[in-house]
Amino acid sequence: MAGIHLTLEAARGLSVSCLTANGCDDDNAQAVTEVMIKAERDGCTSHGIFRLPGYVKTLRCGRADGKAVPVVERISPAVVRVDGQNCLAPLALDRGRQPLIEAARETGIAALSLVRIFHMAALWPEVEAIAEDGLCALAVTSSRALVAPAGGTKAMFGTNPMAFGWPRRDGPPLVFDQAVSVMARGEVMIAARDGHALPEGVALDADGNPTTDAQAAVDGVLLPFGGYKGSSIGMMIELLAAGLIGETFAYETTANTADDGGAGRGGEVIIAIAPNRFGDGEGWLDHSEAFFAEMLKQDGVRLPGGRRHAERARIPKEGFHIPGSLHEKILALTNTE
Amino acid sequence: MAGIHLTLEAARGLSVSCLTANGCDDDNAQAVTEVMIKAERDGCTSHGIFRLPGYVKTLRCGRADGKAVPVVERISPAVVRVDGQNCLAPLALDRGRQPLIEAARETGIAALSLVRIFHMAALWPEVEAIAEDGLCALAVTSSRALVAPAGGTKAMFGTNPMAFGWPRRDGPPLVFDQAVSVMARGEVMIAARDGHALPEGVALDADGNPTTDAQAAVDGVLLPFGGYKGSSIGMMIELLAAGLIGETFAYETTANTADDGGAGRGGEVIIAIAPNRFGDGEGWLDHSEAFFAEMLKQDGVRLPGGRRHAERARIPKEGFHIPGSLHEKILALTNTE
Numbered sequence A, B: 001m002a003g004i005h006l007t008l009e010a011a012r013g014l015s016v017s018c019l020t021a022n023g024c025d026d027d028n029a030q031a032v033t034e035v036m037i038k039a040e041r042d043g044c045t046s047h048g049i050f051r052l053p054g055y056v057k058t059l060r061c062g063r064a065d066g067k068a069v070p071v072v073e074r075i076s077p078a079v080v081r082v083d084g085q086n087c088l089a090p091l092a093l094d095r096g097r098q099p100l101i102e103a104a105r106e107t108g109i110a111a112l113s114l115v116r117i118f119h120m121a122a123l124w125p126e127v128e129a130i131a132e133d134g135l136c137a138l139a140v141t142s143s144r145a146l147v148a149p150a151g152g153t154k155a156m157f158g159t160n161p162m163a164f165g166w167p168r169r170d171g172p173p174l175v176f177d178q179a180v181s182v183m184a185r186g187e188v189m190i191a192a193r194d195g196h197a198l199p200e201g202v203a204l205d206a207d208g209n210p211t212t213d214a215q216a217a218v219d220g221v222l223l224p225f226g227g228y229k230g231s232s233i234g235m236m237i238e239l240l241a242a243g244l245i246g247e248t249f250a251y252e253t254t255a256n257t258a259d260d261g262g263a264g265r266g267g268e269v270i271i272a273i274a275p276n277r278f279g280d281g282e283g284w285l286d287h288s289e290a291f292f293a294e295m296l297k298q299d300g301v302r303l304p305g306g307r308r309h310a311e312r313a314r315i316p317k318e319g320f321h322i323p324g325s326l327h328e329k330i331l332a333l334t335n336t337e
Helices: A008-021 A026-041 A049-060 A089-107 A124-132 A185-194 A214-219 A228-243 A250-256 A283-295 A306-318 A324-334 B008-021 B026-041 B049-060 B089-107 B124-132 B185-194 B214-219 B228-243 B250-256 B283-295 B306-318 B324-334
Strands: A004-006 A071-076 A079-088 A109-118 A136-141 A162-166 A174-178 A265-273 A320-322 B004-006 B071-076 B079-088 B109-118 B136-141 B162-166 B174-178 B265-273 B320-322
Touching: A004 A008, A004 A324, A008 A026, A008 A049, A008 A320, A008 A324, A026 A049, A026 A079, A026 A089, A026 A124, A026 A306, A049 A079, A049 A185, A049 A324, A071 A089, A079 A089, A089 A109, A089 A124, A089 A265, A109 B109, A124 A136, A124 A162, A124 A174, A124 A265, A136 A228, A136 B228, A162 B228, A174 B228, A185 A214, A228 A250, A228 A265, A228 B136, A228 B162, A228 B174, A228 B228, A228 B283, A250 A265, A283 B228, A320 A324, B004 B008, B004 B324, B008 B026, B008 B049, B008 B320, B008 B324, B026 B049, B026 B079, B026 B089, B026 B124, B026 B306, B049 B079, B049 B185, B049 B324, B071 B089, B079 B089, B089 B109, B089 B124, B089 B265, B124 B136, B124 B162, B124 B174, B124 B265, B136 B228, B185 B214, B228 B250, B228 B265, B250 B265, B320 B324
Parallel strands: A079 A109, B079 B109
Antiparallel strands: A004 A320, A071 A079, A109 A265, A136 A162, A136 A265, A162 A174, B004 B320, B071 B079, B109 B265, B136 B162, B136 B265, B162 B174
């Protein structure tokens, strides 16, 4: 494979150095780095080190504060609020996770509201970490407006991923993380970079016409998966990740924020559920394992996350590659003398 | 229009008489009737009086108890559990709604777990009633196995509707209610009854081959909307409405229950969220109204529920029609001498 070979440890050092050189304190640099490293470890290139220049842009333009100290508050018995104070999202998530888990264990179900953060990471690491502690988790976040509602031609929703995690008896939790766009923005960006065409039904160009050109899609608008049903889910995510918590809707984020490749300020909500507070004791675990086993009896059916788990067994040993151009860009961004 | 003309009041009387003749006490008969009448009032034929013979089957075979008294318990600070004692679902929902709303107002977010119920109604009336009280609500339920997971050919998930409600400043709440199947089972049943073909991509026949024949679809398996993304949502709903609360997964419901046109026992979960406990005071209401107004600036974009609200203005005055054959069947089911 072409490009620069990196171990996860080397990538970690590269990222921390670059973020530190661009104004992050150690807490922020480590937190942001860790979500990119988790993505690389699992083979999720589109949310790995590829995102580092975007984080740097968000810091350099002064939108995000690399030295922000998030403020955590339990504002209701089952609601934890983290005011990120304009941090990049990962530090706010790290600070909110344990208080959320504690609240959910006390009350049965609890929500984490994250405001004044800049989010451009994958969502699955957040629900996976909660599910590793034995809870079910559902996370939603908004972004810039990139997706048209069903029937429309102009961006109104973010790609609005929804991530869900469920504890397994053995091995890593069951986790899925899916954008409301047919194709994730990160994947479209990778396709545009590499000159690959998109499948039909993924995007409209800037004039509202269907396109398979990835760059035209980047300049145009993405379409929701499953037509009006995916569109309804995109709308629901806007209402939860923005309307509910007083953060910006995707269309407001777009209006507020220069389109410079960096992140826009936005909100996130994670709902955590403690299954053993729902009346079935510990029975839910064996019961859901039987369900997964039944699913897997069918040829062609897979549980989400299988490819990530396979990469997770391989990449920490073998490392991974990034394009030489990305490596050079990161080094240039790090050398701020 | 052909068929028998009914006012809502006449339909209510027809339904209560029929359910009472088939073993329901007044509480159960009224609750079940009310959800069918709400569906008819809003023009949702597939969840209206059309369902009455199915309810009767569920009662006559002895699975459901028309005199059941649901037991309500707050099992965790933010979790209300209703054991339906084998009632038809609507009475359990009526009994759980206010305790759920009270819990959510106290804690910010709360869940209602419904077990030992027989569900075959539309979900949207449940979230609408909660949203009319100023809360956001998300409801999910499982059913018999009718939908294949992405990549599979055998039914594993229920049609697993997800319903979402959000309060509006003026007028009825924003509500959507959508099955994880491309097409709702009720719609497929109506198409089979009327001899209409289905669009492509809706179903596989009993041999696992794509079909547009509605009866073959009823005998075969439905497909999830949006491919693997809709399939993931179907799986999530199974885990919440069955795994979490100790109720039967759709594949277990199918294995346990004769396929006689009646309902199978299953679970339901409703999450209620009190927006004014999330840190934005009352700001969320104006903020989300601005979001809806922005959506509606685009030609071709509609908010869900518009057709229902238009029918709601018309049908209570004008009444509605049911097929003569359905009317005769209901009369025959009522005459149990």
